[in-house]
Amino acid sequence: MLLLLGLVSLGWNLLALPLLLLLPRPQGRAVGRAVIAGAYRGYWALARAVGLMRLEAQALDALRAEGGLVIVANHPSMLDALMLVSRLPASFCVMKSSLARNPFLGGGARLARYLRNDDPFGLLKRAVEDLRGGGQLVLFPEGTRTTEPPIGRLRPGFTLIARQAGVPIQTVLIETDSPYLGKGWPIWRVPPIPIVFHARLGRRFEPAPDTGRLLAEIEAYFRAELGAARTCESAHAPADDAGPAAR
Template sequence: MLERAWLYWRVVATGFSFLVFGIGGLMLRAIVFPLLNMVVWKRDAQISIARTTIRLAFRSFIGLMNGLGVLRYEIIGLRRLERTGLLILANHPTLIDTVFLMAFVRNADCIVKGRLWKNPFTRGPVQAAGYINNDAGEALIADCIASLLKGNNLIIFPEGTRTPPDGDIQLKRGAANIAVRGVRDVTPVVINCQPLTLGKGEKWWQVPKERACFRIEVQEDIVIDRFIDNDASEAMAARRLTNYLQSYFTEEVRRA
């Protein structure tokens, strides 16, 4: 009886958390960021303040879900994210992986799907924070490298979408192209959620019987020089790096 009541509570708490998330997004768009644009005129300062605001809002959201008993989490190696100009690559098992990383990474930049620029809950924040639109086409890689050169910490999920239910990790080559062309080491983050919740194809109310535990491990940098040599093209180097990262994340997730 208590177990069933605990399950129902977490369903309600999950729904409440996402309701708060949506309302918060609308408030940022309708009130906070318009006021920011009126008070702060320099675009770089606007972006910096907007990103800090989003980071604190996401941190509060994670704290809310933890406090309500929806989830619990541990972060290992967080100090490795305190540097600047990082290319952070992570696997993507759940819906809120982006929220977790952006809640704990200062001056975070990310690639945002074009549909989020049209979503009323997310349009205001992504525009104010100056995130990178994935509809940029051929300019996308150049935009990402430019962001890194400015000292931003760029967060990318190289799978492009959440990991499928069978756990088969398949990486796209875009992130490796950024690393190779920008000659930028990779900071890998391995995300594990047990039992899995908010996975690909799951509805928000399909909560597991037990409270989900997120384990987020920031690992040692992967040095890019080992994949680049004078005889190989950038395309070949990106292919090597993608294959390595795919094996790396697959093995690390299994180990975790």
């Protein structure tokens, strides 16, 4: 499945390069984002059809028509961005500058006007402009996949972007029953299948003048929500050894 996704990405990125020159910026951005979202939706549909993975993320559809929104989520798996963007065709992301030059991702990312992380001031300016124009910024504020469940420390930046743009912050909580493609998981290692991913909408936070305090509040919210979910799952999990009395 990952190989197929790579081939589709390579084909689209080769096509996206000439579109960068042919399409005006607004049209190119809309086409680029819609094609990426459609490709990822197709990936999830195929993965479900063959019984490998199942994505339960219908809750995100409620955000599709909303403009001007910073969407932040926890980051348990390498597939999280595919999950969110597949349901949000107007969304844009921040990418590592090395990925922006990747032949599998670069052309499509530039057409969709995704942001690079090597210019913090330019990133802030372009993110604010896009949000004020109705875009949706998808971010994983841990900065990397989760290494200390339920969530790592959140990096600052997104609360400042929300304040500058004057838009709310929508939290999304991602849960999965598998460590597949989490931090440290080898890409070639096959997990038990099917793998289930579930994304649900969390609390929405309004922008605030004190961005540091808002950051701490959002991090505490993620820890409480995800920690409670993990506790609930553990309480309902069957025991490995029920003991003689249960036999």
